[in-house]
Amino acid sequence: MSIDLSQFIPSFLEESFEGLELMESSLLNLEQGDDETINSIFRAAHSIKGGAGTFGFDNVTEFTHLVETLLDEMRDGRREIVQGDVEILLESVDCMRLLIESIQNDTDCDDEKIAITSSLLTQTLDGSVSTPVLDDATDNYSSTVKQNNTSITWVIEFIPEHHLVQTGNDPLFLFNALAELGSVEIEANSAELPSLNDMDPEELYLRWKITLVADTTEDDIKEIFEWVEDECELTISQELAGQSSEPESVKSEPELSVTEQNISAQQTEPSPAVSEEIKPAPSEEAVPAKPNKPVSPVASKPVKSKTDVGSIRVGVDKVDNLINLMGELVITQSMLSELGNDFDLSKVERLNTGLEQLLQNTKELQESVMRIRMLPISFAFNRFPRLIHDLSKKTGKQIELVLKGEQTELDKTVMEQIGDPLVHLVRNAVDHGIEPTETRIANGKPEQGVITLDAYHQGGSIVIEINDDGGGINRNAVFEKAVEKGVVEANSSLTDSQVFDLIFEPGFSTAKELSDISGRGVGMDVVKKNIQALGGRIQVESVEGQGSSFKVNLPLTLAILDGQLVRVGTEIYIIPLITIVESLQTQKNLINRVSGDMVLYRLREDNVPVLPIYQLFNLASDTTQVEDSLLVVVEADGQKVGLMVDDLLAQQQVVIKSLNDNYQQVEGISGATILGDGSVAMILDIPGIINIAQNSSRSNQYASANPEEVLP
Amino acid sequence: MTKILVVDDSNSIRDMVSFTLKSSGYETVEAKDGQEGLNKAKASSFDLVISDVNMPIMDGITLCQELRKLPSFKFTPILMLTTESSGDMKQRGKAAGATGWLVKPFNPEKLIATIKRVV
Numbered sequence: 111m112s113i114d115l116s117q118f119i120p121s122f123l124e125e126s127f128e129g130l131e132l133m134e135s136s137l138l139n140l141e142q143g144d145d146e147t148i149n150s151i152f153r154a155a156h157s158i159k160g161g162a163g164t165f166g167f168d169n170v171t172e173f174t175h176l177v178e179t180l181l182d183e184m185r186d187g188r189r190e191i192v193q194g195d196v197e198i199l200l201e202s203v204d205c206m207r208l209l210i211e212s213i214q215n216d217t218d219c220d221d222e223k224i225a226i227t228s229s230l231l232t233q234t235l236d237g238s239v240s241t242p243v244l245d246d247a248t249d250n251y252s253s254t255v256k257q258n259n260t261s262i263t264w265v266i267e268f269i270p271e272h273h274l275v276q277t278g279n280d281p282l283f284l285f286n287a288l289a290e291l292g293s294v295e296i297e298a299n300s301a302e303l304p305s306l307n308d309m310d311p312e313e314l315y316l317r318w319k320i321t322l323v324a325d326t327t328e329d330d331i332k333e334i335f336e337w338v339e340d341e342c343e344l345t346i347s348q349e350l351a352g353q354s355s356e357p358e359s360v361k362s363e364p365e366l367s368v369t370e371q372n373i374s375a376q377q378t379e380p381s382p383a384v385s386e387e388i389k390p391a392p393s394e395e396a397v398p399a400k401p402n403k404p405v406s407p408v409a410s411k412p413v414k415s416k417t418d419v420g421s422i423r424v425g426v427d428k429v430d431n432l433i434n435l436m437g438e439l440v441i442t443q444s445m446l447s448e449l450g451n452d453f454d455l456s457k458v459e460r461l462n463t464g465l466e467q468l469l470q471n472t473k474e475l476q477e478s479v480m481r482i483r484m485l486p487i488s489f490a491f492n493r494f495p496r497l498i499h500d501l502s503k504k505t506g507k508q509i510e511l512v513l514k515g516e517q518t519e520l521d522k523t524v525m526e527q528i529g530d531p532l533v534h535l536v537r538n539a540v541d542h543g544i545e546p547t548e549t550r551i552a553n554g555k556p557e558q559g560v561i562t563l564d565a566y567h568q569g570g571s572i573v574i575e576i577n578d579d580g581g582g583i584n585r586n587a588v589f590e591k592a593v594e595k596g597v598v599e600a601n602s603s604l605t606d607s608q609v610f611d612l613i614f615e616p617g618f619s620t621a622k623e624l625s626d627i628s629g630r631g632v633g634m635d636v637v638k639k640n641i642q643a644l645g646g647r648i649q650v651e652s653v654e655g656q657g658s659s660f661k662v663n664l665p666l667t668l669a670i671l672d673g674q675l676v677r678v679g680t681e682i683y684i685i686p687l688i689t690i691v692e693s694l695q696t697q698k699n700l701i702n703r704v705s706g707d708m709v710l711y712r713l714r715e716d717n718v719p720v721l722p723i724y725q726l727f728n729l730a731s732d733t734t735q736v737e738d739s740l741l742v743v744v745e746a747d748g749q750k751v752g753l754m755v756d757d758l759l760a761q762q763q764v765v766i767k768s769l770n771d772n773y774q775q776v777e778g779i780s781g782a783t784i785l786g787d788g789s790v791a792m793i794l795d796i797p798g799i800i801n802i803a804q805n806s807s808r809s810n811q812y813a814s815a816n817p818e819e820v821l822p
Numbered sequence: 823m824t825k826i827l828v829v830d831d832s833n834s835i836r837d838m839v840s841f842t843l844k845s846s847g848y849e850t851v852e853a854k855d856g857q858e859g860l861n862k863a864k865a866s867s868f869d870l871v872i873s874d875v876n877m878p879i880m881d882g883i884t885l886c887q888e889l890r891k892l893p894s895f896k897f898t899p900i901l902m903l904t905t906e907s908s909g910d911m912k913q914r915g916k917a918a919g920a921t922g923w924l925v926k927p928f929n930p931e932k933l934i935a936t937i938k939r940v941v
Contacts, residue, residue: 113845113930115838122834153876157832163927164838171927276890278899278921283939312896334939337922340913 115164119213120421122161126210129154131492134203137196138495148191151199152181158206170209173224176231177202183235198234200496201227261292262348264331266320269343272313279338281318287334292324321349422522424482432478439471480667484519487565487574490529491516494536494563501540508558509544515565520572521667527644528574528664531637535576535660536561538633543580543658553655555579567666571646571688576660583652585609610650611748614638642746642797645671645686663688671766673783673793675759676742678723679731682791683755684764684783689796691743691750693758698737709736711752718743721803722754726778732756746797753799766793778802824941825849825866829859829873829885830903835926839872839903842930843937856880860888867894870941872924875904875911883918890919899940903928 136151155178162170177199183189205224212219266288270281288294297319304315322331328346335344446464449457491513498511520528544550544559551557562577585606592612593600616635641648646664665671665688673684674693700712701720709720720741724731733739733756741752764783769776780795826848830836833854840850851866853859857880859873871889875882882902889895899921904911915923921940924933 113842115841115930118834118838118841121837125832125834149876150878153831153878156876157835160926161832161834164835164929275897277916277919278897278940280899280940283941287939337916337939340916 119165122165123210123214124421124423126158126161127207129158130203130207130210134200134496135492137199137203138499140191140196145185148181148185152178152185155181158210167209167213169224170206170213173202173209173228174206176228176235177206179235180231195234198227198230200499202231261323261325264320264322264324264326264328265347265349266322266331267317267343267345268320268335269317270314270338271341272310272315274314274338274341276312277338277341279341281314281316284334284338285318285320288320288322288331291326291330291334292322294323295321297321422483422485428478428481432475432482435471435475435478439468439475442467442471476670480521480670481519483522483667483669485522485525486517487520487525487572488513488516490520490525490532491563491565493529493533497533497536498540498561501537505540506547507540507544508547509540510558510560512560512562514562518565518567518572520565520664521669523668524644524664524666527640528646528662531640531662532563532574532576534633534637535662536563539576539578539580539658539660543578543582545581549581568663572664572666574662574664576662577657578659579657582654582656582658583610583613583650584654588612607649607651610652613650614648614748644668645688647688647745669766670763671783671793672761673764674742674761675785675791676723676740676753676755677757677759678727678755679729681727681729682759682785682789683723684791684793685742685744685753686780686793686796687761689744689746691745693740693742696737696739696741701736711736711741713743713750713752716750718750718752719803720752720754721799724754726799726802744796746800749800749804751800751803753794764791764793823847823849824869825851826937826941827851827853827859827863827868827871827873829853829856829871829877829882831855831874831877835874835903838930839928839933842933845930846934856882856885856888859885863889863895864892868898870937871895871898871900872903872937873900875902875915883914886915886918886920901937901940 133151133154136147136154140147140151155174159171159174159178162168162174180189180195180199184191184195189195205227208219208224211217268281268284274281285294285296299317299319300315302315302317303309309315331346332339332344335342338344442464446461446468449461449464453461494511494513498509501507502509539561544561545553545555547557550559560579562575564575564577566573588609589598589604589612592598592609592615595615597612597615598604614634614637638648641662641664644664645668646662648663649661650658651661652658671684672687674687674690676683676685694713696711702710702712702717704710710717711720712718718741720736722731722734722736722739723729724734736754739754739756740758742755742758743750743752745751764785766781767783769779769781772782776792778795778799779792780798781793782790783793785791824847826843828836828839828843828850829852830839831854836852836854840852843850851862851868853862855877856873859871860880863871871885873882873885880888882904886900886902889898889900900919902911902915902920902923903926904915904923912923924936
């Protein structure tokens with residue numbers, strides 16, 4: 111019988127990661143921890159070790175064993191919980207994560223880090239209670255490796271206590287197990303059996319004498335009685351001519367050949383390969399198959415889950431809800447098809463009701479399916495307590511982290527991709543936001559800085575705020591730096607928010623000294639790019655001396671988009687709603703024509719470049735005149751542009767179909783969708799379009815100024 | 823059909839034990855902690871209980887004590903599934919009324935061979 115458990119590896123890995131997260135967050139709270147906290151940490155380590163052992167991930171098992179031993183000592187009070195040990199444990203969690211990730215990705219991991227941490231753990235454990243690296247379980251297995259290859263007659267006296275059966279043990283099963291070792295003869299002794307009147311049916315009054323002829327050791331027999339050894343009197347002795355009490359010591363040559371014959375007589379199929387010559391070492395062939403042979407882990411070469419496409423664990427309520435809605439949909443469908451069987455105009459009203467119901471069902475079903483991909487944002491937030499812990503140690507700043515709205519749900523893919531930008535923003539808040547303790551005290555602020563992470567839903571998007579109560583952004587420093595870098599003109603007048611937006615420019619950093627935490631001059635622009643790649647946007651507000659606030663707006667999902675349908679000529683395009691600032695009817699007096707084809711539209715205090723879509727995609731439109739068109743003002747990369755369109759149509763949710771999968775990447779287009787009438791419409795990639803416009807205007811300028819220059 | 827209650831807070835371990843048992847023709851019912859195990863035990867009858875020791879809400883030792891108080895579980899074999907193979911843990915299990923123990927990391931063949939000692 112062979113049972114392949116490798117199908118459970120992905121779920122083991124997933125569970126291990128959850129366990130590690132729990133360990134990490136609990137370790138961080140251990141300072142004011144209680145027994146339950148340390149217990150839950152222990153439990154998590156314990157489960158990982160158990161699973162890893164089953165799959166034969168020996169490096170994980172060995173490492174986790176050290177962690178578990180240390181935790182065990184803390185748990186039962188043999189070891190005081192000191193900060194140094196907690197740090198080592200946090201390091202260990204990192205190592206375990208590395209080890210498990212290397213299993214998941216089938217790659218090698220940083221053995222050096224693991225070796226260092228492992229020796230740290232060993233050092234910590236030394237000097238206290240010493241523990242073997244492998245636990246008894248493994249010892250048991252190794253002890254079942256037979257040294258002895260002779261059949262021995264064992265005499266076992268088994269006198270159980272009367273209440274033995276009340277622990278669920280049944281002597282019959284013990285005897286069956288013995289019978290699997292060899293041939294048994296069982297004699298029951300009923301001397302103690304009371305008269306029927308005195309007999310308690312729940313008690314056991316018999317005792318037994320078992321004669322076992324088997325090639326086995328005393329340990330094997332003891333193992334069978336392992337569970338009852340405290341509830342019985344057990345004597346095991348050997349019956350063999352000239353025997354000594356130690357079973358292992360009976361292996362003298364003459365006896366060996368005698369017992370060899372015994373085995374042959376016993377076995378139904380004596381192996382012809384066992385000839386006289388190889389007798390001294392015939393153990394492998396001669397040992398009859400036994401249920402408790404040396405145990406090898408499930409798969410010595412674990413099947414790596416290379417094809418693992420990731421999985422989501424979904425609450426049963428979500429699935430139930432889905433099935434419920436599915437049921438409703440089926441009802442609506444059958445109602446509609448019945449209506450269609452013999453339809454006449456008198457039934458129009460019922461048709462309308464049916465269609466309305468269908469709309470409702472579809473909408474609910476869509477939401478429900480989306481919810482399956484949604485996870486609480488705590489999955490992204492839970493790494494921050496550790497990060498703050500490490501950073502505050504590194505910088506010497508005292509920082510309190512406040513997490514809010516952790517239950518706010520977000521699409522799994524968005525969650526995975528927003529992690530790094532958030533880490534950067536938090537690092538930034540620690541490094542540039544929160545002032546050193548002395549400065550804070552000097553400014554009459556509490557010693558401890560506060561960083562708040564908040565998540566909430568707003569309309570069809572999720573907002574994540576990263577607030578700090580630090581020094582805020584120094585407007586002048588940012589402006590001067592921008593002038594120095596040539597990003598803005600020294601005499602330009604900018605609003606506060608325009609100045610703050612400058613920190614998202616590539617290569618921009620105002621930190622006086624570079625630290626290894628953040629601020630190498632790359633970063634904020636990358637953060638912004640990543641957020642935009644997710645269809646989101648980032649805004650910053652800051653009050654000097656009081657702190658800064660970064661606001662990240664993200665779509666709830668990447669599969670569906672809230673779009674504004676616009677018409678240019680005969681084509682319909684979709685503009686992501688999140689990018690739209692406003693849509694307006696142009697007024698002639700606000701249109702400014704500058705050099706060449708460039709048209710600027712005055713939008714309050716801004717001059718917004720006008721981008722004619724018909725030109726971009728080479729279409730025949732209703733009009734080529736800005737004054738006859740509608741402008742949709744969109745914003746990306748801090749740049750506003752007015753898209754010139756012929757007509758605004760409906761706003762609706764559209765399902766995004768990838769162009770890459772179905773065709774190829776097209777500049778200025780982020781995807782396509784299928785409209786209600788079955789036609790295909792393109793979704794505009796706003797940052798992409800702005801790029802195209804900027805490049806073409808730049809190249810026009812270059813072309814006119816330096817005709818020889820190659821385009822950038 | 824032999825019906826076995828499997829109690830473990832680790833989904834993967836529980837799934838694996840259950841899968842192994844089902845592959846060998848046993849019927850299984852799963853519970854993710856001692857309390858759930860106890861509730862399921864009260865609602866039905868089982869031929870064997872396999873339980874983890876260290877679990878949230880109600881640990882395996884308490885579960886074992888509680889089960890032994892139920893008339894229908896007085897003689898039912900209860901095996902503790904644990905990596906803690908130290909004598910201490912075994913004694914605590916036995917004291918609570920457990921029939922025996924299974925040590926993790928378990929091997930499916932070994933698991934089946936071992937439970938044949940009690941059912």
